[in-house]
Amino acid sequence: MGYDKRVDGRKPDELRPIVAKAGVIKRADGSAMFKIGDTVAYAAVYGPRDLFPKFLQDPQRGILRCKYNMMPFSGAGDRVRPGGSRRSKEISMVTEKALLPVLNLEDFPNAVVDVFIELPQTDAGTRCAGICAAAIALADAGLSMKDMVASVSVGKVDNMVAVDLNYAEESYEGGDVADVPVAFIPRTGQISLLQMDGLIDGESLKRALEMGRKACMQISEIQKKALKEKF
Amino acid sequence: MGELLVADKSIVVPGEEVAAGMDFLPTEGVYRDGDKLVASRLGLLAVDGRLVKLIPLSGKYLPKRGDVIIGKVTDVTISGWRTDINSAYTAMLSMKDATSEFIARGADLTRYFTFGDYLVTKIVNVTSQNLVDLTMKGPGLRKLSEGRIIAVAPNKVPRIIGKQGSMVSMIKDATGCRIIVGQNGIVWLQGDPDQELVAVSALRKIENESHISGLTDRIKVFLDGEVKRLHLAPSMNAGNDGGSEGGRSEFSEREFQQ
Incomplete structure (x- = not known):
């Protein structure tokens, strides 16, 4: 039979409903909330500020330090053990690398910009939601950026190429599933994050990325609107 | 033949194209990419002749000589x-x-x-x-020594000071407080405790509404109203001399108090 109709009735290239808001955490230098479907990400930016221990400092440019965390109660039942894991460490790193290309940190030698991403509720696509929230928060913090970053997961569920998989699709058991989180720099169309988990053929991957690009353009508009709505 | 892609004085976000053509020159907060000018931070667009710059709305203080x-x-x-x-x-x-x-x-x-x-x-x-x-x-x-220290957004400092210090003098005159505004967003106030509170709320009001036009008039109305309210309740002053600090501790700026 195959997977020909999505569990929530969306079209293959349709995103889940998105809500984005800037400046949700008052004490932070910049912050944002990004909600896509049932996945909710909060990002708070602190800095640029002094970096210690001193050996981490870079005298040529500031550094970016991201921390991704899923809250213990965020999943679909199983408690996520609090504290860092291999998984969260990896995602923190790819988030950092996805955001770095747009940031101009040359003006802040020896300093650090801290980004904390927390997920109170998750339904797949968490790193993408985290990156979207972090990009809004960084802009809200008044940092100099070449552009925003928009991110979404694309993939293939059995034989359907689709964007923004939810958890039911990601864990579909009737066939092969490929999950490809991707981040775009909207103005130039460059890709700053591309990971892959699962099996997908070249032709489908190309199609998936093209759909992802279009979805990211939509997300980028929502991000910009969120920033402007703050004023 | 260049043209602006967004209106002057509008809010722009990083990566937004603000002008096309080689006629415009990028300055603070704007960079050139090909024949487009692109915003590189969140701010208000300010066009001065051929110069395009951004007035930042957020961000940390950057130290500058002479400040x-x-x-x-x-x-x-x-x-x-x-x-x-x-x-x-x-x-x-x-x-x-x-x-x-x-x-x-x-x-x-x-x-x-x-x-x-x-x-x-x-x-x-x-x-x-x-x-x-x-x-x-x-x-x-x-x-x-003595007084109250609060932190405001550093990029709102020019609005708090106003043209030739007009805004801060207005607050000083209305509340009778002594005020020093540091370019880094740290403000020192000293005066009658009730008047200090009025001055602090006026500063917060400027901070929140500085990008909306007609600021000076609104602050003037606000100050007049608040000061009149204080005069109508002179017993409040006498009561506070008795050592009741309750009213003050409600303020979230307390962490910056000396």
């Missing part, structure tokens, strides 16, 4: 004092620049300034690595 700022002493070293200036970097005040008095070798520097002291100082130098040097030599530069 008069308020700093807090965080460390006493062999040769001077390290101060927190509400920026990404700390600033050094050397012994030589601190006082014209003779300081003997090995003297206890905390006799002059000690941990937690707030100083009105001037930046004399900022290096490429953002090492900041301060001086206490100059008119009005001194150690602050």
